[in-house]
Amino acid sequence: MATVKPFRALRPMPERAAEVAAVPYDVVSTAEACALAEGNPYSFLRVSRPEIEMPEDTDIHSAEVYQKAALNFDRLTATAPLVIEDDASFYLYRLRMGDHEQTGLVACCSVDEYDDNTILKHELTRRDKEDDRTKHMLALHAQTGPVFLVYRSEASVNELVDKAVGNAPLFDFTAADGVEHKVWRVPAEFNQAFTEAFGAVPKLYIADGHHRAKSASRAREELRAKNARQLGGEEYNFFECVIFPDDQVRILPYNRAVKDLNGRTADEFLKEIGHSFDVAEDASPSPQEHGHYSMYLDGRWYGLTLHDHSTKPLHAIDRLDVSILQNKLLAPVLGIEDQRTDKRLDFVGGIRGTAELERLVNEGRAAVAFSLYPTTLDDLMLVADAGEVMPPKSTWFEPKLRDGLLSHLI
Numbered sequence: 001m002a003t004v005k006p007f008r009a010l011r012p013m014p015e016r017a018a019e020v021a022a023v024p025y026d027v028v029s030t031a032e033a034c035a036l037a038e039g040n041p042y043s044f045l046r047v048s049r050p051e052i053e054m055p056e057d058t059d060i061h062s063a064e065v066y067q068k069a070a071l072n073f074d075r076l077t078a079t080a081p082l083v084i085e086d087d088a089s090f091y092l093y094r095l096r097m098g099d100h101e102q103t104g105l106v107a108c109c110s111v112d113e114y115d116d117n118t119i120l121k122h123e124l125t126r127r128d129k130e131d132d133r134t135k136h137m138l139a140l141h142a143q144t145g146p147v148f149l150v151y152r153s154e155a156s157v158n159e160l161v162d163k164a165v166g167n168a169p170l171f172d173f174t175a176a177d178g179v180e181h182k183v184w185r186v187p188a189e190f191n192q193a194f195t196e197a198f199g200a201v202p203k204l205y206i207a208d209g210h211h212r213a214k215s216a217s218r219a220r221e222e223l224r225a226k227n228a229r230q231l232g233g234e235e236y237n238f239f240e241c242v243i244f245p246d247d248q249v250r251i252l253p254y255n256r257a258v259k260d261l262n263g264r265t266a267d268e269f270l271k272e273i274g275h276s277f278d279v280a281e282d283a284s285p286s287p288q289e290h291g292h293y294s295m296y297l298d299g300r301w302y303g304l305t306l307h308d309h310s311t312k313p314l315h316a317i318d319r320l321d322v323s324i325l326q327n328k329l330l331a332p333v334l335g336i337e338d339q340r341t342d343k344r345l346d347f348v349g350g351i352r353g354t355a356e357l358e359r360l361v362n363e364g365r366a367a368v369a370f371s372l373y374p375t376t377l378d379d380l381m382l383v384a385d386a387g388e389v390m391p392p393k394s395t396w397f398e399p400k401l402r403d404g405l406l407s408h409l410i
Contacts, residue, residue, distance in 0.1 A: 002118070002151070004107040004198040005238060006088035006191050009406040010142065011170075012042075012080050018173035020044050020080055021181065021402035024145055026129075026211070027349070030060065042080050044404025046072045047144060048136075061132055066139040073140050084409070089185050090194050091406060092165055093242050096180040097399040102248035103161055105194060106146065106183070106406055108238035109204065111220045114213050119149070119204045120384035123392070125214045126340070133215035138223075141410055143216060145403035146240045147209035150377065153245035157197045164190050171405060179399045183406070204243065205384050207377075208397045213239060223410065240408035242401055246377050252350030253374045254393040255357055256325070257366035259344045262335045266298050269333070269368070276328045277304040285354035287373045290321060294371040296357050304329075316382050321372050322394045334368075340392050347393040350374065 012020040022044035028036065034052040037043035046053060050068040051060045058065065076082060091106035113119050137143055151157075164186045171183040186194065206213055216239035223236040261269045270279060277293075283303030287294050293304040306324060317323055330336040336345050346366065348356055357369035375394050383390055 002198045002201045002204045003110040003113055004090075004105065004195060004243070006090045006186075007108045007235070007238070007240070007408050008085045008088050009091065009106075010077070010082050010084045010409055011406050012082055012404070014171055016042060016080050017171040017181075017183075017405060018175070020076070020082075020404045021173070021175065022048060022404050024400055024403055025049055027400060042076065044076070044144070044402075047076060047140070048403050061128075061135075066135045069136055070139045073142070073144075082407070085185075087188065088191075089188070090164075090191060091170070091186060092161060092184040093401065093405075094165075094180075094182040094184075095399045095401070096182075097178070100250055100399070102244050102250070102399075103165070104149075104242040104244035104248075105157075105161070105186075105198075106240070106242050107194075107198075108235075108408060109147075109149070109241045109243075111217050111237050111239055113204075114217055114239070117387070119206060119213070120381075120387075121206050121210060121213075122380050122384045122388075122390045123206075123210045123394075124340075124389050125210050129211045130214050130218060133211055134218040134222075137215055137219040137410065143212070143240045143408040143410060145209075145212060146242045146401055146406070147213045147216075148207045148397060148401060149204045149241045149243040150207045150246050150249055150381075151198075151201045151204050151243060152381070153247045154197065154201055156200070157194075158245065160190060160193055160197055164194075175402070181402060181405075198243070203385075205381055207244075207249065207380070207395070209241075219410065234410075235408065236410040238408070240406070246381070249377055250398060251374045251377060251380075252396040252398050253372040254322070254350060254396045255348040255354075255369065255371050256330070257346045257348055257357060257360045257369040258330070258334055258336065259346070259365070260367045262333065264333075269297070270302075272333050273304070273329055276332075277306055279304060285357075286371055290373050290376075291324070292373060293321070293325060294354070296354075296361050296369045296371070297367075299362065316379075316386055317388050317390065320375060320379060320383075320390065320394060322375065322391045325370060325372065326391060349396040349398075351396065351398050 019042040025048035033049040037045040094103040169182040220236045280303040295302045360366040
């Protein structure tokens with residue numbers, strides 16, 4: 001069963017929220033973060049990506065960077081200002097992008113339940129990325145961006161959400177990318193009801209933020225080792241999350257681009273992939289169903305479908321489109337054996353569209369690109385239920401939560 005608890009959030013004043021709020025630290029490069037923060041002294045990117053205020057040759061994992069993050073956090077707290085709530089609260093966070101809308105509960109979840117797999121995962125984490133966010137949390141003594149969780153929709157929770165959004169929102173703004181963000185502070189009389197309702201939710205799933213969650217666990221271990229008197233309720237035993245019902249969440253594809261054709265000409269490459277796939281010319285840039293792929297090569301889109309006589313995978317992981325592409329094409333034809341480490345492979349989030357794939361190939365930065373059909377949330381939960389791990393970059397969730405709106409002090 002899922003444990004959720006309210007917390008005393010550190011937050012900006014409502015009139016400053018739009019300036020403070022920042023895209024997640026890991027969806028932008030240093031250059032992109034610098035451009036987004038330009039001219040805005042309150043941007044939380046100055047805390048989550050502090051290297052943007054340091055010389056270009058700075059090692060972004062150096063001790064000086066984390067010290068800069070802490071300095072900027074203190075400065076932002078004083079100048080924005082950021083204020084800490086007097087009482088522990090739940091919050092509701094609603095995102096609207098076009099005609100898509102989703103509302104989740106902002107709460108703290110149990111690190112113990114993350115560690116014992118009550119909160120289920122579907123991705124492996126990389127040690128270097130864990131190190132980065134663990135050091136960042138310890139430098140700030142705060143978790144400044146939530147982990148994105150999902151649960152199988154429960155009517156009792158949905159009814160509570162509808163009741164709790166009756167008051168005026170605490171934050172209400174539209175970001176530069178057109179995404180609307182609304183945050184409500186849940187009245188205290190709902191706290192017990194939300195706690196009990198989620199106590200009946202059998203499983204929570206990490207949708208996005210595996211590294212944040214793992215880093216919260218590692219930071220907890222370091223802080224616990226320094227505390228001789230463990231009571232169990234210390235804030236470092238919990239991590240901040242936003243929990244959405246599965247029927248409101250949207251997944252976009254995570255596309256692939258490959259820098260070369262592994263020594264083949266375009267004609268040789270097309271002939272080789274024809275052993276496993278039916279290849280159609282002048283296809284749509286976006287596949288319309290599971291098991292179909294679009295490929296951009298030499299200025300033309302091709303449609304790929306696995307041959308009827310090809311062995312159809314039975315295993316949950318192997319049935320994923322990202323797995324079929326890897327096992328039937330990227331590995332045997334292009335020689336990409338490990339998607340996590342092969343520098344010839346780039347991942348392109350679906351929010352960038354197929355035009356980004358065309359640009360990479362047309363500019364010579366890639367030789368071929370693949371547009372995929374999105375992984376479904378059902379697939380994600382089946383994989384997590386089985387205790388298995390998806391290939392890297394299998395899902396791109398959109399719209400994105402913002403960092404800096406509600407921080408959890410540890």
